[in-house]
Amino acid sequence: MTVERIFDEIGHFKRFQACLYFAAAFQVIACGIHYLASVFLVQTPNFVCGGPGNITEVLYGNLTASSLEDILPIFKAGTGPLVVTTGGGEQWQLSRCQSAKRINPQPFTDTLYTNKTVKACEGTFVYDLTEVHQSIVTDWDLVCEKEWLAKLCQPTFMLGVLIGALVFGDLADR
Structure with missing residues (x-):
């Protein structure tokens, strides 16, 4: 042929x-x-629990800054405390999902402090926006106990694809 x-x-x-x-x-x-x-x-950028009040000084390891946004690009969760001082003179240890107010604080150091009151973060988070400028995680604070909602995004989309294929596939054949 x-x-x-x-x-x-x-x-x-x-x-x-x-x-x-x-x-x-x-x-x-x-x-x-x-x-x-x-x-x-759904990308989750580096984040930390927001400190209460006006933060005047931030200490992480041997680095100091005047705001959380300045120190967040180098902050690694689980490597040590992030200590902040507020305008009222209070000291707080901040982590990803908890904040702890230091009771009778000693000089401003990054050592682990045992005399503190720990509480869960109440919806105020500070995100490192140097790489991820915006995502549904930063828009709706889908971190800590709401992290599962961010992971539900892809299965929900695929369920919509399945339902759409069934409904519109049948409609297209008529």
Whole structure:
């Protein structure tokens, strides 16, 4: 069988076939982008529990700063306390999901302090926005006890794809 005979049987590749091919290819690319969107939308940046009141000084290891935003790019959770002083002279140890007020504080040091009152973070978080400027995690504070909601994003999307395929697939066949 020659090439000319094959083209006579199936037809030549012309403008209509090219438009049909690129329309199908565009749909595949658009679906792929939607499926991968949660990778970027649900990214959790480095964060710490926000301190109460006006923070005047921040200490992390041997580094000091005047705001949490300055120290967050180098803060690593679990490597030591992040100590802040408020405008009223109080000292607080901040971690990702807890804050602890130091009772009768000693000089401003980063050593672990045993005399403190610990409480869960009450919805005020400070995020490191140097790499991740915005995500659903930063918009809705989906951290700590609400972290599971961020992980629910992809399964919910895929459930919507399944329902849409069932409903609109049936409608398309009618």
